[in-house]
Amino acid sequence: MATINAKAILERASTIIQDETNIRWPPEELLDWLNDAQREIVRIKPDAFAKNEARQLTQGTKQELAPDGIALIDVPRNMGIDGQTPGKVIRQIPRRQLDDQRPDWHSQDPAQEVDHFMFDSRDPKHFYVWPPSDGNGYAEQIYSSAPDEVTDPESETITLDDVYANTILDFILYRAYMKDADYAGNAQRAAAAYNSFLQALGLQGQVQAIVNPNVPQEARAANLMSTPGGGPQS
Numbered sequence: 001m002a003t004i005n006a007k008a009i010l011e012r013a014s015t016i017i018q019d020e021t022n023i024r025w026p027p028e029e030l031l032d033w034l035n036d037a038q039r040e041i042v043r044i045k046p047d048a049f050a051k052n053e054a055r056q057l058t059q060g061t062k063q064e065l066a067p068d069g070i071a072l073i074d075v076p077r078n079m080g081i082d083g084q085t086p087g088k089v090i091r092q093i094p095r096r097q098l099d100d101q102r103p104d105w106h107s108q109d110p111a112q113e114v115d116h117f118m119f120d121s122r123d124p125k126h127f128y129v130w131p132p133s134d135g136n137g138y139a140e141q142i143y144s145s146a147p148d149e150v151t152d153p154e155s156e157t158i159t160l161d162d163v164y165a166n167t168i169l170d171f172i173l174y175r176a177y178m179k180d181a182d183y184a185g186n187a188q189r190a191a192a193a194y195n196s197f198l199q200a201l202g203l204q205g206q207v208q209a210i211v212n213p214n215v216p217q218e219a220r221a222a223n224l225m226s227t228p229g230g231g232p233q234s
Contacts, residue, residue: 004165006034006153013172025176031153037171037197038147038160045201046071046144049160054083057114059135061106061128070144071124075117079138090117090129090139098130110134170197 010030014020022030042049050073057063065072078087095118098105114129114137129139147159158168170193177190 002157002159002161004158004162006031006150006156006158009034009158009165009169009172010153012169013176016169016173017176024180027153030172030176031150033172033175034153034158034168035147035149036175037168038150038158038164040171041160041164041167041201042070042144042147044198047073048164049145049147050142051145052140052142054079054138055141056083056138057129057133057135059110059133061130061132063117063127063129063133065125065127065141065143066145068145069125070146071121072119072127073142073144075127075129076140076142078113079140081112081136081138083138087113087137088115090114092117092119094118095120095128102130105130106132108132112137114139167197167200170194170200 010027011020013030014022014025017025019025038049051066051068053066055066075090075092077089079085080087093116098116098118102108108131110132112134114131114133116130117139118128118130120126150156150158158165160168174190174193174197177186177193180186
């Protein structure tokens with residue numbers, strides 16, 4: 001949940017770069033970098049800003065994400081003709097399976113409820129369903145969304161969950177130091193901030209794998225051992 005005020009992060013950045021009067025780095029520029037940070041986080045880690053909502057399927061097999069969608073994550077179940085009535089589950093299958101077994105599956109009789117969905121990461125804003133939808137049914141869709149821009153840091157929180165606040169700060173510092181990379185030491189500070197940004201996202205993924213009940217116990221243990229500080233304690 002996002003509860004941290006955007007201004008608080010900008011003020012922390014100004015303190016760290018020793019520009020609390022915002023002479024070298026104007027607040028508007030820092031805000032641009034905050035919004036850049038949120039987009040970059042979602043680009044690297046799509047589930048950082050995921051939405052779960054019932055959406056009406058379009059007629060046929062080919063479906064398109066919501067306008068703010070970046071990439072599909074899952075289509076768990078049918079949701080009736082009103083978008084509020086849970087129906088049967090929708091299972092993901094390889095598209096090749098239908099291509100081989102039912103070459104005419106795109107033109108088969110439509111139905112309100114669908115049984116399967118297919119997704120190709122090379123076309124992240126589209127997916128296919130079978131049987132073809134008649135255009136009346138809804139399906140629950142989980143997808144990665146483009147984060148809303150913060151325009152008024154005085155009154156708005158960050159868009160992403162609070163756990164990404166430090167990661168956003170690292171990216172702002174990276175951009176600030178890069179702007180003044182000609183000053184002694186700033187190029188190294190920029191590199192350190194960006195490495196911290198990337199490392200935080202990588203470790204976040206490892207932590208999620210540790211606590212994710214869908215990951216086999218052996219793999220969760222391996223992730224724990226590979227996480228800094230996660231090995232046996234003496």
